[in-house]
Structure formats: structure tokens, C-alpha cells
Amino acid sequence: MPESSSSRSRKSAPTSAGKAVAVRRSSAVRAGTTAGVPAVAPVTPPGPPGRLAVRKTYKLFIGGAFPRSESGRTYLVDGDNAALASRKDARDAVVAARKAQPKWAGATAYNRGQVLYRVAEMLEARHAEFVACGVPAAEVDAAVDRWVWYAGWADKIAQVHGGANPVAGPFFNISAPEPTGVVGVVAPASFLGLVSVIAPAIVTGNTVVVLAPAPQAAIILAEVLATSDMPGGVVNILTGHPAETAPWLASHDDVNALDLTGVTDPALAADLERTAAGSLKRVVRPAGDPDFTADPGLTPMTSLLETKTVWHPKGF
Amino acid sequence: MGMFEYAPAPESRSVVDIAPSYGLFIDGEFVPPASSGGVFKTVNPATEEVLAEVSTAGPEDVDRAVTAARRAAGPWSALPGAERAKYLFRIARIIQERSRELAVLESLDNGKPIRESRDIDLPLVAAHFFYYAGWADKLRYAGFGADPRPLGVAAQVIPWNFPLLMLAWKIAPALATGNTVVLKPAETTPLSALFFADVCRQADLPPGVVNIVTGAGETGRTLVEHPGVDKVAFTGSTEVGRQIARSVAGTRKRLTLELGGKAANIVFDDAPIDQAVEGIVNGIFFNQGHVCCAGSRLLIQESVYDEVLESLKRRMATLRVGDPLDKNTDVGAINSAEQLERIRTLSDIGAEEGAERWSPPCTLPAQGFWFAPTIFTGVTQAHRIAREEIFGPVLSVLTFRTPAEAIEKANNTPYGLSAGVWSEKGSRILAVADKLRAGVVWANTFNKFDPTSPFGGYKESGYGREGGRHGLEAYLA
Numbered sequence: 001m002p003e004s005s006s007s008r009s010r011k012s013a014p015t016s017a018g019k020a021v022a023v024r025r026s027s028a029v030r031a032g033t034t035a036g037v038p039a040v041a042p043v044t045p046p047g048p049p050g051r052l053a054v055r056k057t058y059k060l061f062i063g064g065a066f067p068r069s070e071s072g073r074t075y076l077v078d079g080d081n082a083a084l085a086s087r088k089d090a091r092d093a094v095v096a097a098r099k100a101q102p103k104w105a106g107a108t109a110y111n112r113g114q115v116l117y118r119v120a121e122m123l124e125a126r127h128a129e130f131v132a133c134g135v136p137a138a139e140v141d142a143a144v145d146r147w148v149w150y151a152g153w154a155d156k157i158a159q160v161h162g163g164a165n166p167v168a169g170p171f172f173n174i175s176a177p178e179p180t181g182v183v184g185v186v187a188p189a190s191f192l193g194l195v196s197v198i199a200p201a202i203v204t205g206n207t208v209v210v211l212a213p214a215p216q217a218a219i220i221l222a223e224v225l226a227t228s229d230m231p232g233g234v235v236n237i238l239t240g241h242p243a244e245t246a247p248w249l250a251s252h253d254d255v256n257a258l259d260l261t262g263v264t265d266p267a268l269a270a271d272l273e274r275t276a277a278g279s280l281k282r283v284v285r286p287a288g289d290p291d292f293t294a295d296p297g298l299t300p301m302t303s304l305l306e307t308k309t310v311w312h313p314k315g316f
Numbered sequence: 317m318g319m320f321e322y323a324p325a326p327e328s329r330s331v332v333d334i335a336p337s338y339g340l341f342i343d344g345e346f347v348p349p350a351s352s353g354g355v356f357k358t359v360n361p362a363t364e365e366v367l368a369e370v371s372t373a374g375p376e377d378v379d380r381a382v383t384a385a386r387r388a389a390g391p392w393s394a395l396p397g398a399e400r401a402k403y404l405f406r407i408a409r410i411i412q413e414r415s416r417e418l419a420v421l422e423s424l425d426n427g428k429p430i431r432e433s434r435d436i437d438l439p440l441v442a443a444h445f446f447y448y449a450g451w452a453d454k455l456r457y458a459g460f461g462a463d464p465r466p467l468g469v470a471a472q473v474i475p476w477n478f479p480l481l482m483l484a485w486k487i488a489p490a491l492a493t494g495n496t497v498v499l500k501p502a503e504t505t506p507l508s509a510l511f512f513a514d515v516c517r518q519a520d521l522p523p524g525v526v527n528i529v530t531g532a533g534e535t536g537r538t539l540v541e542h543p544g545v546d547k548v549a550f551t552g553s554t555e556v557g558r559q560i561a562r563s564v565a566g567t568r569k570r571l572t573l574e575l576g577g578k579a580a581n582i583v584f585d586d587a588p589i590d591q592a593v594e595g596i597v598n599g600i601f602f603n604q605g606h607v608c609c610a611g612s613r614l615l616i617q618e619s620v621y622d623e624v625l626e627s628l629k630r631r632m633a634t635l636r637v638g639d640p641l642d643k644n645t646d647v648g649a650i651n652s653a654e655q656l657e658r659i660r661t662l663s664d665i666g667a668e669e670g671a672e673r674w675s676p677p678c679t680l681p682a683q684g685f686w687f688a689p690t691i692f693t694g695v696t697q698a699h700r701i702a703r704e705e706i707f708g709p710v711l712s713v714l715t716f717r718t719p720a721e722a723i724e725k726a727n728n729t730p731y732g733l734s735a736g737v738w739s740e741k742g743s744r745i746l747a748v749a750d751k752l753r754a755g756v757v758w759a760n761t762f763n764k765f766d767p768t769s770p771f772g773g774y775k776e777s778g779y780g781r782e783g784g785r786h787g788l789e790a791y792l793a
Contacts, residue, residue, distance in 0.1 A: 310758075
């Protein structure tokens with residue numbers, strides 16, 4: 001299959017691979033900006049001439065495992081066969097997300113922060129692999145930094161977003177944010193966009209089912225998550241056509257919120273909003289085309305939080 | 317315990333001057349509706365006496381109101397926050413000055429006991445305006461960005477259970493943040509909103525900042541679907557909330573919903589029983605149970621079941637049901653014939669499904685809409701009276717053995733507005749409160765409200781918060 005091998009050539013380019021990675025690690029300067037280093041860092045280690053590269057199979061990420069689509073379907077993306085998720089996969093992913101949610105939300109904020117930081121570490125380590133599948137190096141850097149940014153929010157958002165309420169009476173009264181629960185996410189196509197919708201949802205204790213339009217980067221991210229002390233089921237990633245799978249998340253009664261950041265078709269967004277109204281899901285739909293390089297602010301986190309207010313009388 | 321004899325102590329209704337008919341309040345003036353004949357009557361539910369004729373706003377009227385609000389939005393939002401604040405402080409003060417009049421009016425139109433409208437509704441209404449007045453010039457400190465902007469025109473639709481208080485919850489934060497409003501009160505309780513229009517005039521509020529359109533569901537639908545509206549805020553049933561969420565889908569209108577509830581009130585065996593019984597009674601019989609956050613599912617730990625139930629029945633026997641204007645009345649009239657029918661139907665279903673019904677002996681007035689305080693025992697989670705919002709003075713009693721079982725039963729509902737926990741053990745209260753999926757948890761108290769305290773639901777009880785700093789977010793971009 002000559003077409004196939006040529007389309008993969010950027011990944012299996014035999015030259016300077018080790019060198020490129022070594023340069024990247026030994027210097028603050030990214031591969032591609034250093035003289036003499038190819039712009040794209042190959043992933044497959046170089047072998048003896050004529051050695052056949054071992055390719056990666058891109059499957060789904062559900063409950064911490066990497067199953068194929070139960071439908072058996074795949075679709076071709078840049079020469080790779082990626083899993084084409086079905087309604088059943090979406091429902092399985094919701095079950096996994098629901099199962100993981102109480103424990104993840106019940107973990108200490110410090111612990112969740114450390115897990116997110118670990119994601120940043122693992123992502124940094126796989127930097128070259130993302131670049132090799134076409135994500136610009138600067139975007140991978142920004143994605144790593146975003147995980148670090150959100151890692152730090154885990155044990156601060158409750159103080160910023162909640163607090164004591166000075167009620168007119170002898171009562172202790174406090175409002176604290178809590179995760180909404182299971183969030184269905186239609187992710188944007190860009191890698192930084194993908195990270196920018198997952199991290200704010202999970203840092204507060206939600207679990208997510210993500211419909212990712214760009215399968216390779218999404219599944220490499222799943223591999224990062226799988227090696228980051230992230231409990232299985234906290235992030236579930238389905239590749240395929242979001243327009244096909246998103247309606248099943250929008251109508252699913254065990255999904256609490258829907259993030260439509262990645263939906264570009266207004267008619268589809270309106271349909272999904274209408275469907276989500278059936279169980280009164282919270283719907284996130286940023287106005288316009290979000291700039292993921294900008295400071296995200298609090299909204300990506302707070303729009304997936306509930307506020308619980310607890311009263312108790314004071315008295316001797 | 318025998319009932320004390322009380323002489324009647326009715327509050328004088330001479331403090332209220334209700335006009336025979338009312339127009340719509342649009343652009344600072346009371347105006348007749350565009351199409352004549354669009355009128356309906358509002359009655360005193362305690363006597364079925366007609367209080368006034370009120371106009372039905374049709375599409376043309378709604379459009380006029382939205383246009384007026386739109387015209388007013390620019391200048392109102394351009395006003396320095398400190399000036400907007402002063403208008404709201406003025407309104408708060410006028411409400412305080414007129415609170416007796418408004419309390420009597422509210423009891424006449426709604427049927428709630430004067431003790432509640434006088435001591436709870438009106439003080440909270442004034443406090444709400446006073447609280448949000450103070451935010452108007454401090455929005456940049458509220459945590460929603462350095463220069464938070466108003467959304468524009470807010471369409472607000474409110475229910476009949478706390479007519480003026482729900483108006484305050486909607487209008488005060490909207491105005492403080494620089495929005496203008498078109499508000500539709502419920503068709504059975506339009507009068508206090510129309511009196512509030514007069515308060516706005518007294519305060520010299522610029523025309524168009526507050527517009528009041530009266531009518532039934534169709535007027536509300538026309539209002540929330542009007543393309544000139546930027547924000548929709550609704551308090552009412554979950555079913556209507558769903559319809560509104562569907563109708564605004566894809567429009568980019570911002571939406572907050574405060575919907576139904578089926579709150580669990582959990583009594584542990586280490587609870588202070590006497591206080592708990594007071595809280596149970598307040599939880600379900602306050603405002604005739606016409607409360608979305610009412611503690612309508614009582615969960616009692618089995619070991620104290622007999623003791624709690626006996627004490628509850630004894631306490632219920634002392635509740636005085638009757639004339640809302642009597643200062644000794646605890647439980648007033650059901651707001652409408654329609655609501656009375658719904659309460660009767662669901663209660664009959666409760667009995668048919670096998671739950672045991674009990675009410676204290678009490679004589680109900682011959683005229684008006686009345687329902688005796690009622691409890692059902694032997695209720696299971698499958699019973700409709702344990703699952704559906706009755707919105708009346710009807711309590712379903714269930715039992716549990718372990719905290720885990722209590723939490724599971726409490727959360728076993730699509731609603732998530734409020735919950736109650738009764739226990740003297742602090743660690744237990746905090747652990748249970750953590751696990752309850754509800755927006756407000758009252759521990760060793762119930763049905764407490766304050767303008768500084770965010771209120772709103774989880775799950776199908778809606779989204780967004782009203783009250784406190786959180787309440788500003790719904791009206792800011």
C-alpha cells in the first residue's frame with residue numbers, strides 16, 4: 001500500500017529521531033526551532049534499514065480501557081483506522097463516567113490537583129508524539145501549561161467561588177461549589193481546545209464523556225491519561241462523528257451537563273440544546289469562536305458546578 | 317393537648333385600596349391592553365370574592381413592553397452604579413413604609429396567613445432590594461470580571477406562591493446589574509406586582525426599566541419567546557421549565573430556572589425531637605405547602621419513628637387553619653380551585669395506593685379553597701405521593717435504618733432543590749449534607765431564606781442561583 005506508507009512517512013522517518021528528542025529534552029528550546037533539527041519529531045524509533053515500523057491502533061477510551069467500537073466500525077483518518085463510536089459506545093461511556101464520578105468527586109482537592117499535574121508531566125513526556133501527529137509544538141506546550149494551570153485550581157476554586165453568607169439571623173451559612181456530575185463534551189478540533197474543555201470539567205470532580213473529532217491526538221491524550229494516576233472512567237474519549245453520537249448524550253438521562261464548545265453547526269447546537277432540555281441538563285455553549293490561547297477565566301469551571309448552601313443554627 | 321381558645325384577631329384590610337380594574341404597566345404608565353376584552357378576575361382564595369379585574373397582555377402588549385424595556389436599557393445601564401443603587405435603596409425603603417399594606421394585599425390575593433406575609437414575605441422583599449442595591453456600584457468586585465456588563469432586557473415569569481418575594485428575587489438583581497425587565501406575575505396573584513409598579517413610580521424609577529404584564533401561561537410564553545429578550549428567568553413547575561428550555565434552545569438567550577422539588581427532611585435518632593417536629597411542621601405546612609423547597613418527604617430513622625410521629629400529630633392538632641387575615645392563623649387558604657383539585661387528586665391517589673392518611677380534626681370554612689394539613693404514613697418510594705410534587709399541605713412519611721439508606725432515599729428523585737437534616741451530631745450532619753444532591757441543605761432548621769444566601773436547584777429543579785453574590789451571575793455578561 002504505497003499511499004498508506006507515504007501518508008505515514010512523517011511518523012516513521014528514519015533520520016535524526018533520537019537526536020531530535022534528545023535536543024528537545026536537553027534544552028528549553030523546542031524541536032523544530034533548533035538549527036538542524038527537523039520540524040516534525042518522528043515517533044517510531046529508528047531501526048535497522050528495512051525494519052518494519054510497529055504502528056499504533058487507535059481505539060476508544062472507556063472506563064480506563066481501550067476497547068474497539070462495539071459496532072466494529074472504523075473510519076480512515078490520515079491513513080489511520082480510527083474507531084467510529086456508536087450509540088452503544090456512548091452509553092457504555094456514560095455508565096463508566098457515572099461509576100467513576102462519586103469517588104473522583106470524593107477525592108481530596110489536593111489529590112485531584114496532583115493527578116492533573118501528573119497529566120501535565122506525562123503530556124510533556126509525550127510531546128514529540130503529539131507533534132508527530134500534526135499538533136504544533138507551541139500548542140502542545142500550551143496544553144501542558146493548561147493542565148498545570150487547572151491542577152492548581154483544584155483546591156482553590158471553592159474558596160474563590162463559594163464562601164460564608166452573612167445572613168440576618170443566628171445561623172452558620174456557607175455556599176460551596178460541587179461538581180454537576182457526568183458531563184457530555186463535544187470537543188473542539190484543536191488539541192489545545194480538547195484539553196481546554198476536559199481539564200476544567202474534571203478538576204472540580206466531574207467525569208466526562210468526550211466526543212473528539214480529531215482521533216489521533218485525542219487517543220494519544222487518552223494514553224497520557226491512562227498513565228497519569230487518573231482513575232478509569234473519569235475521562236472517556238469517543239472518536240468518530242460527534243453529529244452522530246452527541247444526540248445520544250443530549251438525550252441521556254444520566255448525563256447532567258452538555259458542553260457544546262466543539263459544535264460549529266448552529267442547527268446541530270440548537271437541536272442538542274432542545275434535546276438536553278428534556279432532563280434539564282446544563283448546557284455550555286460559548287459565544288463565538290473561543291480563543292483557547294487566552295486566559296480561560298473561571299467560566300469553564302463554574303458553568304459545570306452546582307452551588308450547595310448549608311444552613312445551621314448557632315446557639316449555646 | 318387541648319386547643320387554646322382564641323378570639324378572632326383579623327388584620328384590617330382598610331389599609332389596602334384595591335382598584336376595580338388594572339391595566340398593564342408599560343413604560344412607566346398603566347395602559348389598557350391593545351385588544352379589548354382581554355381581562356380576567358383575580359379572587360381572594362379564602363372567600364372566592366373577586367378582588368379586581370386584571371388585563372391579559374397579548375402579543376402586541378408584550379411587544380410594547382419589550383420595546384419599552386429595550387429603549388430604557390441603554391440609559392439605565394449607562395447610569396453610574398451608585399445612582400442605580402440609590403433607586404433600589406429607595407424602592408427598599410418604600411416597601412418598608414408600605415409593608416403593612418402590601419402584606420395585607422398579599423394575603424388577600426394569595427391566601428397565605430398574614431403572620432407569614434407580614435413577618436416573612438415583606439421583610440424579605442425589602443431586604444432583597446436593600447441587598448442588591450448595594451451591589452450596583454460594586455459589580456467589579458463580584459468575581460465576574462473587571463467590567464461585567466448587563467445582558468439587556470430580562471423576561472421574568474414568576475409563580476403565585478410568594479408573589480412579591482419572587483418579584484423581588486427577579487427584579488432586584490436584574491436592576492442592580494443594569495438590566496431592564498418585563499415581568500409577568502402569576503394569573504392568580506397579579507395584584508402585588510401591580511402595586512409594585514406603583515412603588516416604582518413613587519421611586520421615580522425611569523419609565524421602561526420595570527414593566528409588568530399580566531396574563532396566563534400564553535402571555536408568559538409570548539414573553540419568553542419574544543426575540544427582543546436577552547435573558548429569561550423563570551420560577552415555576554419543572555414541566556413549564558422544560559418547555560421554556562426547549563423554546564429558547566439555539567437562541568443564545570441566557571436562561572435560569574428555579575423549578576419544582578420533593579425535598580427529603582431526614583430525622584436521625586439523635587435529633588432534638590421537639591425542634592425536629594417544629595421543623596417538620598414548618599417544612600411542609602409553611603405557606604400551605606405551596607413551597608418548591610417544602611420538606612414534603614419526611615424520612616424518619618426507624619428507632620425514633622413512633623416518638624416523632626406521635627409528637628408530630630400532637631403538634632399538627634394545634635395548627636389553626638382559616639382566615640388568612642387572622643393574626644393567629646397558621647395555615648391559610650389554598651391559592652386556587654385548580655391547585656386544590658391537584659392536591660385532592662394526588663392525596664386520593666396516595667390513599668388508593670395504600671398509604672395511610674391522617675389529618676387532625678379541623679373545621680374548614682365553607683367558602684373558599686381549603687385543605688386540612690395531612691400526613692401519609694406507610695409510604696414507599698414507588699408511591700406517587702413520594703415522587704411527585706403535590707405543592708400543598710401534604711406530607712409523605714418514610715423510614716430508614718442507616719445513614720446510607722437515608723441518603724439513597726433522599727437522592728432518589730429527579731429533583732434536587734432542598735433537603736433537611738436533623739441530628740445533634742456535627743460530623744454526621746456535615747457528612748450527610750455533603751452527600752445530598754440538593755442546592756440548599758437546612759440542618760436542624762428548615763425553610764430559612766436570606767438575600768445573601770444563594771438559592772437554587774440541582775438536577776431537574778433547575779439551574780442558576782438566586783440570592784447572594786451568586787445571584788448576580790445570571791444577569792451579567
